[in-house]
Amino acid sequence: MNETAPSTSSDTAEGEVPGSQRPKHARLRQRLRAEVQRMTAHTALPTERELAGQYGVSRSTVRQALDALAESGVVYRVHGAGTFAASTVVAKNLTMSSFTEDMEARGLVPGNRILAADEREAGRQIAEELRLGESDPVVRVMRLRLADEWPMCLETVHLPAARVPGLLERDLNDSLYRILRAEYGMRLVRAEQVWTAVSLDERSAVLLGVPTGSPAFQVRRVGMDERSRPLEVTTGLYRADRYEMRVAVRRGLE
Amino acid sequence: MNETAPSTSSDTAEGEVPGSQRPKHARLRQRLRAEVQRMTAHTALPTERELAGQYGVSRSTVRQALDALAESGVVYRVHGAGTFAASTVVAKNLTMSSFTEDMEARGLVPGNRILAADEREAGRQIAEELRLGESDPVVRVMRLRLADEWPMCLETVHLPAARVPGLLERDLNDSLYRILRAEYGMRLVRAEQVWTAVSLDERSAVLLGVPTGSPAFQVRRVGMDERSRPLEVTTGLYRADRYEMRVAVRRGLE
DNA sequence: CAGTGGTCTAGACCACACT
DNA sequence: GTGTGGTCTAGACCACTGG
Numbered sequence: 111m112n113e114t115a116p117s118t119s120s121d122t123a124e125g126e127v128p129g130s131q132r133p134k135h136a137r138l139r140q141r142l143r144a145e146v147q148r149m150t151a152h153t154a155l156p157t158e159r160e161l162a163g164q165y166g167v168s169r170s171t172v173r174q175a176l177d178a179l180a181e182s183g184v185v186y187r188v189h190g191a192g193t194f195a196a197s198t199v200v201a202k203n204l205t206m207s208s209f210t211e212d213m214e215a216r217g218l219v220p221g222n223r224i225l226a227a228d229e230r231e232a233g234r235q236i237a238e239e240l241r242l243g244e245s246d247p248v249v250r251v252m253r254l255r256l257a258d259e260w261p262m263c264l265e266t267v268h269l270p271a272a273r274v275p276g277l278l279e280r281d282l283n284d285s286l287y288r289i290l291r292a293e294y295g296m297r298l299v300r301a302e303q304v305w306t307a308v309s310l311d312e313r314s315a316v317l318l319g320v321p322t323g324s325p326a327f328q329v330r331r332v333g334m335d336e337r338s339r340p341l342e343v344t345t346g347l348y349r350a351d352r353y354e355m356r357v358a359v360r361r362g363l364e
Numbered sequence: 365m366n367e368t369a370p371s372t373s374s375d376t377a378e379g380e381v382p383g384s385q386r387p388k389h390a391r392l393r394q395r396l397r398a399e400v401q402r403m404t405a406h407t408a409l410p411t412e413r414e415l416a417g418q419y420g421v422s423r424s425t426v427r428q429a430l431d432a433l434a435e436s437g438v439v440y441r442v443h444g445a446g447t448f449a450a451s452t453v454v455a456k457n458l459t460m461s462s463f464t465e466d467m468e469a470r471g472l473v474p475g476n477r478i479l480a481a482d483e484r485e486a487g488r489q490i491a492e493e494l495r496l497g498e499s500d501p502v503v504r505v506m507r508l509r510l511a512d513e514w515p516m517c518l519e520t521v522h523l524p525a526a527r528v529p530g531l532l533e534r535d536l537n538d539s540l541y542r543i544l545r546a547e548y549g550m551r552l553v554r555a556e557q558v559w560t561a562v563s564l565d566e567r568s569a570v571l572l573g574v575p576t577g578s579p580a581f582q583v584r585r586v587g588m589d590e591r592s593r594p595l596e597v598t599t600g601l602y603r604a605d606r607y608e609m610r611v612a613v614r615r616g617l618e
Numbered sequence: 619c620a621g622t623g624g625t626c627t628a629g630a631c632c633a634c635a636c637t
Numbered sequence: 638g639t640g641t642g643g644t645c646t647a648g649a650c651c652a653c654t655g656g
Binding site for chain 4: 133134135167168169170171189191192
C-alpha cells in the first residue's frame with residue numbers, strides 16, 4: 111500500500127502505533143469496502159491488475175482482499191468480465207455477536223436488568239455442553255435485556271465457575287462479553303446455535319411484557335474459543351413481535 | 365495432486381470426464397476434509413510445507429484448501445503452532461439450500477403435495493422484491509412439504525412468469541430448483557432470508573396438522589443469481605415442533 | 619480477438635509458539 | 638533456536654466474457 115519506495119523511514123503513517131501494523135490485504139479490504147459502498151450497484155471495479163498498480167501491492171494481495179469482500183457479499187465477480195459492486199447489502203452474513211452488538215447494529219439502545227446471578231451445580235445438560243462434571247460449579251447470570259428501554263429478550267448465561275473467579279462481585283450491567291474478554295481472557299470466536307420457535311409460558315411472558323402463549327424465538331448457543339473448546343452456554347428468548355433475523359446466505363462449495 | 369510425474373497419460377482417475385477437471389485446491393480440500401473428519405479432535409495435521417510435498421502442489425495451493433476448511437470450521441489454525449482438526453462439527457454453516465436438500469441433510473425423506481399452481485399479478489410487495497412492475501405476471505406455486513410423510517412446511521414460491529414459460533405444465537412434484545436450474549438456467553447462488561417466529565392461523569394450522577395458535581418459523585427468502593438479481597421469492601411456514609435451525613457462526617472480520 | 623478473473627508456482631521474509 | 642503459520646511478491650498460464 112503506502113509508497114513502493116524501499117524505505118522512507120516511515121512505513122506507518124498518520125499517528126499509527128508502529129507495532130499495530132495491520133496486513134496490507136486487511137487495510138486494502140477496508141479501503142475497497144468503503145469505496146464500493148459509495149458506488150452504485152453493478153458498477154465495475156478497476157481490474158485486479160489495475161488495483162495492484164494503484165495501491166502498490168501484488169495482484170495476490172488484491173485478490174486476498176477481494177476474496178473477503180466477495181465472501182461477505184459486498185462485491186461479486188464474473189469470470190472473464192470483471193468485479194462489480196453488489197446490490198446494497200440489507201442483510202449481513204450471520205456472525206457471532208453479543209446482544210449489545212446486535213442491538214447497536216439495529217440502531218437500538220441496549221439495556222439490562224439483572225434477574226439473578228449465582229453459582230450452582232452444572233447439571234447434566236450444561237455439564238455435557240461445557241465438558242464439565244455434573245456437579246462442577248457454574249456461574250449463572252439471568253438478565254432481562256432491553257432495547258430502547260423495552261423488554262426484548264430473556265437471557266441466561268452459564269459459565270464454568272473455575273474460569274471466572276470473582277465474576278459475581280463485578281458490575282454485570284456492562285457487556286458481559288467485554289468483561290470475559292478483558293478480565294478473563296476468554297475469546298469467543300465460534301458458536302453453535304440452535305434456533306427454535308416457541309410459545310411463551312406465563313412466567314417468561316410476564317417478564318417480557320406480552321400475553322402468555324405469544325410466539326418467541328428461542329436460541330441456545332454454545333460459545334467456543336479458536337480451538338473449539340466450549341466456554342459458555344447461553345439461552346435467549348426473544349419477543350417475536352420485536353425481533354426478526356435477517357441473514358444473507360450463499361450456496362456452499364461442492 | 366496425483367503423481368508429480370510429468371504425464372502418466374491419466375491425470376483424471378476413476379471415470380472422471382476429462383473436461384471436468386476441478387482445480388487442485390478444490391480436490392485437495394475434499395481429500396483433506398475426508399481425512400480430518402476421521403481424525404480425533406485437536407490432532408495436528410501435517411504442516412503446510414509437508415502437505416505441499418505430499419500432494420505435489422505448492423504451499424499456496426495447500427493454504428487455499430486449508431483456508432476454506434478453516435472458514436467452515438473443519439480445522440483451526442494456531443499461528444506458530446500448527447493446523448488442527450476441530451471438534452466434530454455438529455452444525456454446518458448456514459448455506460442456501462432447497463427444502464429437498466435440507467430434509468435429506470437431516471436424514472428425512474422429503475415429500476410434496478401441490479396445493480395451488482397458477483399465474484397472477486405480482487402485486488406490490490412481490491413486484492418490489494423481484495424488481496418487476498406491479499401488474500407483471502408471476503407464477504405462484506403453493507406446496508405442502510412433507511418429511512417422512514408428515515407435514516413439515518407450507519411453502520409458497522413466486523417466480524417471474526416471463527422467466528419460466530411452460531413451468532405450470534411440468535411435473536412440480538420434483539425438486540422445483542432442479543427444474544429451474546436445468547430447464548431455465550436459473551442459478552440461485554445467494555439469498556436474503558428473514559426469519560420470524562409466529563403463531564399459526566387456523567387455515568395454516570389445519571394444513572400442517574397442528575392446533576391453531578401453535579408456534580411456527582416463518583422464513584421469507586429472496587433468491588438471487590451471482591449478480592444479485594432476484595429470481596424468486598419464497599415464504600415458508602415450518603412447524604416449530606418438528607423443525608429447528610442449527611447454525612455454526614464465527615466472529616466476523618474487524 | 620483482447621482483456622478479465624482463476625489457478626498455480628517458487629521463493630522470501632515476518633510473527634508467533636514451544637522448548 | 639527451531640519450526641510453524643501469516644504475508645507478500647513476480648510471473649506464468651488457463652478459462653471465460655464479450656465485442
